[in-house]
Amino acid sequence: MDFPVIKASGYILVHTPNILKEGGSTQTTTRAKNPDDEYLKKLDDYLRSFEEVVSYAPNQAYIGNILPDELKNIKQPWYEEQNFVEGNRYGDSGEIMPEDEFYALIKHVDVFDLVKLSSDFIAEVESKVAEHPILKEMEIELGEGEKKSELEALLDNQAEPLYLNEELVGCVKKAHESDVNLNAHTILENLVAKASAVLSLKNMAVKNDIDLTEIDYVLECSEEACGDINQRGGGNFAKAIAEMAGCVNANGSDVRSFCAAPSHAVVNAAALVKAGIYDNVVVVAGGSVAKLGMNGKDHIKKEMPVLEDTLGGFAVLISNNDGASPVIRTDIIGRHKVGTGSSPQAVISSLVTDPLDENNLGIKDIDKYSVEMQNPEVTKPAGAGDVPESNYKMIxxxxxxxxxxxxxxLMDFVKEHGMPGFAPTQGHIPSGVPFIGPAAKMMREGQIEKAMIIGKGSLFLGRMTNLFDGVSFVIEKNSGVKKQENSVSDKEIKNMIAGAMRQMADNLLGETE
Amino acid sequence: MDLENQQRIKDLADKHGAENLVVILGGAEAEASGLACETVTNGDPTFAGPLAGVPLGLACYHVVEPEIKSEIDDQVYDDQISMMEMVLDVDAIVEEVKTYREKYSEYK
Incomplete structure (x- = not known):
């Protein structure tokens, strides 16, 4: 059987301490209750610098400079300076972008003139944009910019501010007078998701030498909704992202299932390629503003930095078998079904052991499992424990x-078949997919043969069902054998055999004559 | 404890009477399970939700505690919970939940 392959992947982080302060849900709900809340006052003292974020080991793992397993050899807490690693903002699979460059990118991806930047800021950031390996190719036009007084007037009219080092450098305007679906906050969330997805897609293309004009279809799988009062989740972030990334020959659509969406999207993409409908399908998602600083109160209580200061994004390209890239085993798919039930045992059985059983594989036949790869340093202080480790223990x-x-x-299995969590707690972002890039690398280097990617989602948060959700799939080292196209048809073969027999008969006749 | 759930428990206690209600927890951590037990017995210790200052005194157990386990069909327990028993720190969970139950629950 021939399988589609993971042709390329890209992973990005964006350090956004100011968007965290202004837009993260913990901060906005706290501010709405009490603008003078102690937590908000303390927040500045617990935010990290860009350099600290770059030197943070899990972030280096996320952008592909170290393998997740290497985190085991780095002393914790990783956020303490003595445990920093050599930091490079550019990685094998992507990059970490600072907030000022990202503001320029948000402005660039806004096609409705809703993002306004100050002229002073534009003057400063233009040189950085011109030097950035990807932004400089994107023909980013920031315009002349606004006076500070003009920005302040827009803030009075319910725009969302964009700050940098305490300085107001821009804002995002509301896109409708009264529609809450188009208010400034929602537009900010959606533009951030769009911009970080574009950055992911561009990084994937540049780092893997992919021509984005050859992409046929884009599946976007974030947890945001774009639309208006009459179609709140109207959607198609995918096409908006494809447009900005230069995928001129692509169409696209969105896949939603809370944190399980990326796994659904990869399975859908693999099906589209295997069915021959499209040759090159991208799965992409940008980051979530709401989740920035989500556990900030607990982090401050524990006297540690507010670690949820980065947006995450990823892009994965699924293509026809090239005889080299890891294949997606479309015959080993795990599904949490409606009737599965929600106990952890039922969930893990449906996602892990049921698909393995169907293919006569044991639990140990999978070299690495990628579950919800949340960085444990973020979740443990908030009482949620070490999420990947709990999942490995359950398996x-x-x-x-x-x-x-x-x-x-049991614990040896956890060590050998698992890995430390290394992804930002951005909901859909840590859900299985962060390991696709490292898995491909480990397969190239002969370290592993098979990995299972597991995505799980909490559907009940939307109050439409009490159900849980999940999808899993297996990726496997490419055997190097591509299915040969039937270059010779059955009819041609028959003709060839007939020809040979005729020739033999002629020879025999010749001999008897 | 989730604010929405606090309201649901409060409503159920109002409707059926606190003496007729048993809360069964399924939390994976001792601390969080203890917090939930404290919330439905002595009130929300974080003073954030509808149970802030409302000591319902409900009977409250974790599903892995023997009192509950013995009530469940063995096969069902094996199919649904036994795997988690291997993963969880059952002793710590039982200890924590028991502490709050014995201290604050009025319907043991």
């Missing part, structure tokens, strides 16, 4: 119950 415990492994092997 191992299920293995013990089934007899795949001995009880005493």
């Amino acid at each position: 191992a415990a299920l293995g013990v119950k089934r007899g795949d492994l001995e009880r005493k092997e």
